[in-house]
Amino acid sequence: MALLQSFIQVHPDSHFPIQNLPYGIFKPQPTSSPRPGVAIGDFVLDLSEISSAGLFNGPLLNNSDCFQQPNLNKFVSLGRPAWKEALGDYTDFFSSLHHTKNCGLIFRGPQTPVLENWYHLPVAYHGRASSVVVSGTDIVRPRGQAHPAGKPSPYFGPSLKLDFELEMATIVGPGNELGKPVDINNAEDHIFGLVLLNDWSARDIQAWEYVPLGPFLGKNFATSISPWIVTLDALEPFACEAPKQDPPPLPYLAEKVSKNYDLSLEVHIKPVDHKDSSVVTRSNLKHLYWTLTQQLAHHTINGCNLRPGDVLGTGTISGPEPEARGCLLELTWNGQNSLSLNGLDRKFLEDGDEVILTGYAKGDGYTIGFGTCSGKIVPAAP
Ligand SMILES: O=C(O)/C=C/C(=O)CC(=O)CC(=O)O
């Protein structure tokens, strides 16, 4: 099949060729109002202009003001037929078996690294949407309580174990009404697209606070996402079978097609004053045990309503190899070992470190990607 070509020159390594037209919000000038756009190569197509010019003349988008908005929520809520940042709620899952096993070993020891419920349902916690920030936003080192092992009492101060988490996230499309769950086999129609997500985590604050109700201040100080929402249609050529689930899931989670995506994921760290960044992990979205559709269906099965623009984090995506671990907690085994960044030792993030997530899939002569999701650590408040 001849490769689809655009009249716009796009480099073969660009994440945004004509096969991938991701949605985002941009300003043509710093003083312009924010508006929806689509990325292609190094350019952005202004959807508000296309719409004003009357070029959306199909039955669903004709006469709609969904592109004259400062966010994508109105467009997203039209549903999959119409889409062939302002954000809603944020939930974070825990769906990579490798990540779960490693965290269990580190936090709880070798008796039961993976708890029994994990194999039966996609475990998650409710995150905080107010602190979801777009790529490029600085991350202030959080302060909080910690209680290191062997010390008689807790102390308060800047986190000494600041970490990243390599994740992706589903951006919810139309969503569902309160009380009306989404059927597992229709769940794909509720996914507008995917972004990269970094669930910044203060491991010392987290370890002391999270029992018994789960993550709180160790994680809700910031969560970064990449700016362009890549549609599932663009990712379809890279769909692959998800891992076999044993024990088999209960019927409400059993899907006719159990799909993951073969998408390479990398994390780079660039220390302050360093010219180059170092790759610290290489993983892949295909390692998720619980699929994106199982996460979404499970989230609604009790009647909980999802809304357009809600963010569902996948959880840290670790692969089976030690080099594919998706956070420093796992890579350095909670600071017992160091990583080398071009000769510089790292156990956890230091002030000035910039963390850059990227994700892409290589097609025949083109690349589909997410751009980057980056954030630089700045010192804690005095
Ligand atoms: O297994 C445990 O006791 C705890 C694990 C975690 O808290 C992992 C974590 O940071 C959750 C996440 O991936 O956001």
Ligand SMILES: [Ca+2]
């Ligand atoms: Ca997480």
Ligand SMILES: [Mg+2]
């Ligand atoms: Mg977070």
